[in-house]
Amino acid sequence: MKKMISIVSIVVLAFAATAGLSAQSVPKVLATNAWTAAFVKMAGGNAELLAPADMVHPPEYELKVSDVVKIRDADFLVYAGYEALMKTVLESFKKPEDRMIQITTSYESGTLEASVLAIADKIGTRSVAEKNIAEYRKFITESQNRLKEKGIFGRDVLVNFHQKPFAQALGFNILGVFGPQPLNPRAIAELGRLEPELILDNIHNPMAAPLEEILNLDAVVLINFPGFPMEGGRETPSDLPSVAERNLEEILKYNL
Numbered sequence: 001m002k003k004m005i006s007i008v009s010i011v012v013l014a015f016a017a018t019a020g021l022s023a024q025s026v027p028k029v030l031a032t033n034a035w036t037a038a039f040v041k042m043a044g045g046n047a048e049l050l051a052p053a054d055m056v057h058p059p060e061y062e063l064k065v066s067d068v069v070k071i072r073d074a075d076f077l078v079y080a081g082y083e084a085l086m087k088t089v090l091e092s093f094k095k096p097e098d099r100m101i102q103i104t105t106s107y108e109s110g111t112l113e114a115s116v117l118a119i120a121d122k123i124g125t126r127s128v129a130e131k132n133i134a135e136y137r138k139f140i141t142e143s144q145n146r147l148k149e150k151g152i153f154g155r156d157v158l159v160n161f162h163q164k165p166f167a168q169a170l171g172f173n174i175l176g177v178f179g180p181q182p183l184n185p186r187a188i189a190e191l192g193r194l195e196p197e198l199i200l201d202n203i204h205n206p207m208a209a210p211l212e213e214i215l216n217l218d219a220v221v222l223i224n225f226p227g228f229p230m231e232g233g234r235e236t237p238s239d240l241p242s243v244a245e246r247n248l249e250e251i252l253k254y255n256l
Helices: 002-017 034-042 065-073 084-092 109-123 126-150 161-170 185-192 209-215 240-252
Strands: 029-031 047-049 076-079 100-102 156-160 173-178 198-202 220-222
Touching (some): 029 034, 034 047, 034 076, 034 109, 034 240, 076 084, 100 109, 109 126, 126 161, 156 161, 161 173, 161 240, 173 185, 185 209, 198 209, 220 240
Parallel strands (some): 029 076, 076 100, 156 173, 198 220
16 A cells, blocks of 8 residues: 555656656657557557566556656556556546547557557657558458458357457457456357357457367467567567467468
8 A cells, every 4th residue: 555655646746747748859658568559659659668568468567666757758658448557547646638648459440540540640640650550451451352262251250359359350250259257157158059160369368268168169369469479489579560460370370
């Protein structure tokens, strides 16, 4: 409790002392985790992180006293709202609202575009953002074509709640969604009566094991957060396009 009070007190003072933007031409942006930081990158900026990029579940990262300097020096803080640390920041800390940029982290094109542009309009990089968004939309179209060539496009799937937007973007027919709450016996039974051809799980909170067993299918495990360490020495995806590309390649490996 004393630690929390200390953090609150320090950050209140930090925000009060830095109410205006820094004098630099390029704004200093702080992101809550590697996923929100990747949106900053696609918007044409760069961001320092709060949660380490190699965390399995970055939303659980708790604010530390050492983070206060980062918050103090940042012109903008980009967050999604699901982060544990944001409850403390939003409820207890004084901060200029125009320095807080809340986005929705998703690989669905429309949502991704809205979030990227929300950042770009704040940091003055809209032209770069629009170019990157156009490239991402092209990637989604090309991905759908690759799935069609493989005979996977439009197939029936069960999908982890956190991967539903990406599955929709790729054109899968979603029979059912599991999560974010743990699967209980009733949910397992209900989903087990469906006849999916593919299960898409999420590496940051995997929960497809009972479905794999009852349906006799191996789940394809996808990621959301850039920076998550890959097995076998594979290159770690560092931005939104490389995460989406990695996930697509994992799906294309699956033989229906």
